[in-house]
Amino acid sequence: MKNFNIAERxxxxxxxxxxxxxxxxxxxxxxxxxxxxxxxxxRKTDNQNNTYVNKKIASSYNNKEAITVCIDPGHGDxxxxxxxxxxIFEKDIVLDISLRLGKLLEAENINVVYTRTNDSISxxxxxxxxxxxxxxxxxxxxxxxxxxxHCNSNYDSTSSRGIETWYNPNMKESIExxxxxxxxxxxxxxxxxxxxxxxxxxxDALAVLELNSATPALVELGFLSNILDERYLTSDxxxxxxxxxxxxxIIEYINSI
Numbered sequence: 001m002k003n004f005n006i007a008e009r010x011x012x013x014x015x016x017x018x019x020x021x022x023x024x025x026x027x028x029x030x031x032x033x034x035x036x037x038x039x040x041x042x043r044k045t046d047n048q049n050n051t052y053v054n055k056k057i058a059s060s061y062n063n064k065e066a067i068t069v070c071i072d073p074g075h076g077d078x079x080x081x082x083x084x085x086x087x088i089f090e091k092d093i094v095l096d097i098s099l100r101l102g103k104l105l106e107a108e109n110i111n112v113v114y115t116r117t118n119d120s121i122s123x124x125x126x127x128x129x130x131x132x133x134x135x136x137x138x139x140x141x142x143x144x145x146x147x148x149x150h151c152n153s154n155y156d157s158t159s160s161r162g163i164e165t166w167y168n169p170n171m172k173e174s175i176e177x178x179x180x181x182x183x184x185x186x187x188x189x190x191x192x193x194x195x196x197x198x199x200x201x202x203x204d205a206l207a208v209l210e211l212n213s214a215t216p217a218l219v220e221l222g223f224l225s226n227i228l229d230e231r232y233l234t235s236d237x238x239x240x241x242x243x244x245x246x247x248x249x250i251i252e253y254i255n256s257i
Contacts, residue, residue: 067254068111070143070214072134073098074150077121079130082153084224088234090151091119097221098149100243108251113141131207138214145177145250146214151233153225161226162192166206166218169198173215177253181217184245184252190232191222215253219246 073095075081081090095116102112115134138146154160163185167178178196186193197220199205209216221242222229232238 066109066111067145068113068141068143069105069250070113070115070138070141070146071098071102071105072115072138072146072148072208074148076116076119076130082151082224084230084234085158085227086230086234088224088230090153090224093151093224093233093239094149094221095119097239097243097246100239101149101246104243104247105250108247110250110254111141113137113143134208135211138212143214145253146208146212146216147181147246147250148208148216148218149246150218150220152220152223154223155225158223158225158227161223161229162194163222164194164197164220166197166209166220168205168209168212168216169200170210171215173257174209174217176256177215177249178217180253180256181219181246181249184249185219185221185242188241188245190238190241191229194220 073091075089075091076095077091079091081094083089084093095118098114099117102114105112115137121130134148152160152162152164163182165178165182165185168174175196182193182196199210202210206218209218222233224230224233233242
């Protein structure tokens with residue numbers, strides 16, 4: 001049996017405690033770095049996806065004399081909207097068309113604001129929150145026109161197809177804007193003309209039409225549940241033609257006022 005050396009024992013315990021303290025301090029310091037890095041990343045991401053950053057203002061926006069159009073690609077993020085027979089979501093189709101439309105309008109020196117430019121929406125807590133924020137974006141940038149772009153679906157009757165445009169019945173300008181949109185979209189002859197649509201009372205009102213300070217209209221470009229409509233709406237040719245028809249409609253309305 002070895003002799004018990006208390007001094008040596010204390011020295012070993014001290015070294016162990018010191019080593020353990022060094023490890024603990026290192027881990028604590030490392031955790032602080034990780035926390036700070038994570039918070040910085042989350043804040044940066046949040047800023048990038050902020051309601052008012054998740055939009056694009058055309059380079060011509062500083063031209064206060066120009067008309068400002070707020071383009072609203074319907075749905076987004078977890079809110080997929082309708083789904084086509086091939087599994088393509090409404091949110092993706094209308095975003096693509098909206099971005100194409102925006103480029104065409106910018107080329108005409110029209111100010112453009114989007115309610116979203118990608119599929120990440122920080123304000124999409126609920127569908128109601130989404131509608132409120134879309135309207136808020138339009139108001140903040142004092143938009144003159146607001147166009148909400150959507151697609152329809154009816155899987156109970158896949159033969160249903162066609163284009164329809166919604167307007168605010170209490171706003172003469174909205175009716176006129178919707179009429180021009182419906183005329184030019186149906187002139188493309190890719191689907192049926194379902195005509196103009198509206199609501200009879202505020203309980204049934206569409207928020208983006210009823211609560212908007214800009215002249216609003218909402219277009220339903222066709223039925224994703226219908227093979228013929230879907231084929232056109234998901235094709236590059238169809239998207240280009242629709243974007244051009246929407247651009248022409250906006251310019252026609254501007255020239256009429």
